[in-house]
Amino acid sequence: MRRSSFFFLYVFFCLLVIGAIVFWSEREGSRFIAKSPDLQEITAVLRLTDISFSHDARYTRHPSQADLFSAFQDYPGSIDHFPSGSVTAPPDFSLLSTRITVRKR
Amino acid sequence: MSADKHINILDFTIQSLLRRKFKNAGIILVFSFVIFIAGSILFLSYSFKREAVLILKDAPELIVQRTLAGRHELIPEKYAEIIARFPGVSDVSPRYWGYYYDSLVKANYTVISADRSLQTSNRLFRGQMPGEGDFGNAAIGRGIARARFIDIGDDVSLIAADGKVMDFRIAGIFESESELLTSDLIVMSRQDLSRLFGFPGGVATDLSVSVSNETEAPVIARKIRDRFPDTRPILRSEILRTYDAVFGWRSGLILTLFAGAMIAFIILAWDKATGLSAEEKKEIGILKAIGWETSDILEIKFWEGLVISLTSFLTGIILAYLHVYFLGASLFAPALKGWSVIYPEFRLAPFINMYQIATLMSLTVIPYIASTIIPSWKASITDPDEVVRG
Known part of the structure; x- marks a missing residue:
């Protein structure tokens, strides 16, 4: 067997696995979408605003409701007590002028 | 070649x-x-x-929080009556919820009240959802059931704000497939929740506002902000944008x-x-x-x-x-x-x-x-x- 055949066989095997993955993903994705009305009903009935992803701080349990504007509060993106706080993105401060100018006396 | x-x-x-x-x-x-x-x-x-x-597709269209001294504060229920009269607002419901720290397992729970029940056909919930006036019953998320080793029919004790122990019978449990939404939830009646947290009368955690036309939600949010400058309206689009950013x-x-x-x-x-x-x-x-x-x-x-x-x-x-x-x-x-x-x-x-x-x-x-x-x-x-x- 030629050496190139091993390479082609490996690529073919990987493509076969990827094909199976795509097929499985389609199926599982459709299953999730099929059960999503039940999840949406829970959201609507309990009037939930956030996913239950991390429970160590208010701003990681309910990122959309957290009072990020409060002074001296830890907030997503800061170097803080909770590791999951550094997982979430910092607020968009692009509209504010955040340049610090240091002048010589 | x-x-x-x-x-x-x-x-x-x-x-x-x-x-x-x-x-x-x-x-x-x-x-x-x-x-x-x-x-x-x-x-x-x-x-x-x-x-x-x-x-979160069906999350509230608009949440109105009250702020006091730069922090989230309980909102008077009378705000709801005034907001409900704004043109374009179809419904305003107070939301009663809060966090409970369980020192036994050193975990934080999200305690919330429900004023209506899930459909019986919902495959992600087993048992009964405690509604208005349903004292002493609670529904819990799978994460809490795992942490406290409890299931439907068992009891769970929580310490109320006045230091007294409140016992709840587990009437319902959310299935594990809904964990990304319900893992740390305890659902109980509004009366039990008010007693647990020691809520003063006539206040809620925040308000959930439904609008007749979703495109008008930003306008209604602005009107609410003008009428009640101490409030902070959060649109559903902002909630979804948060997750896009997170x-x-x-x-x-x-x-x-x-x-x-x-x-x-x-x-x-x-x-x-x-x-x-x-x-x-x-x-x-x-x-x-x-x-x-x-x-x-x-x-x-x-x-x-x-x-x-x-x-x-x-x-x-x-x-x-x-x-x-x-x-x-x-x-x-x-x-x-x-x-x-x-x-x-x-x-x-x-x-x-x-x-x-x-x-x-x-x-x-x-x-x-x-x-x-x-x-x-x-x-x-x-x-x-x-x-x-x-």
Whole structure:
């Protein structure tokens, strides 16, 4: 067997696995979408605003409701007590002028 | 030109790669790892984002919080009556909820009241949802059931704000498939919740506002802000945007890991692009001396880059998929869990963004092939004698 055949066989095997993955993903994705009305009903009935992803701080349990504007509060993106706080993105401060100018006396 | 010639050149390339098998195996290992990390991040963040958007599709259109001294404060229920009279507002319901710290398991629960029940056909809830006036009953999320070893029919004791113990009978439980939404929830009647937290009369945690036409929600939010300057309205679109940002490229996890993986790849490609080893140069010189064309040498190098990068890419991306969707992203879990005691044991739905995968492929495979070909092209246009003698 030629050496190139091993390479082609490996690529073919990987493509076969990827094909199976795509097929499985389609199926599982459709299953999730099929059960999503039940999840949406829970959201609507309990009037939930956030996913239950991390429970160590208010701003990681309910990122959309957290009072990020409060002074001296830890907030997503800061170097803080909770590791999951550094997982979430910092607020968009692009509209504010955040340049610090240091002048010589 | 027959296909046989190309196959022969590929055979020769693989033979040449096998001569330096440890070095090339090392490159494939590192390259696969880089793709594995980058692919895992892409799969994880995209699935979280898609799931959050799907699940929160029916979240309240508008939440009105009250702020006092720069912090979230309980809102008077009479605000609801006034807001309900605004044109375009179809309904205003106070939301009663809060956090409860359970010192027994050192976990935080989200306690919420429900004023209506789920449909009996809902497959993600078992038992009964405690409604208005339903004292002493609670429904819990799977995370709490796991932490406290309880199920339907068992009792759970919570310490109320006045220090007295409140006993609840577990009347319902959310199924594990809803953990990403309900893991830490305790649902109870409004009266029980008010007693547990010691809520003063006539206040709620915040207000949920429904509007007749969703496009008018920003206008209504502005009106609420004008009428009640101490409030903070949060639109549903803002809630969804939050999750877009949390799992977007700017988020800490994505940026840190992705940047690390990309820097490792750039070092790898840079090492290839900045020059050939003396042995590789000698090989090119000998091939040129025995009559190989420059185009043949470039083809060898093309195959070399393709064999290494394609093998690594396919291996890395398959392993990333298995890591995220079959092993629950176990490598990233410690960072995602943080200090949480209750952590949802969810299985992410495998949503794949082919555009992201194609981008990752074009950002890794093509630059690697280019970085293999360019230095070889320089060596192959030089006089063989000069190349062999170094």
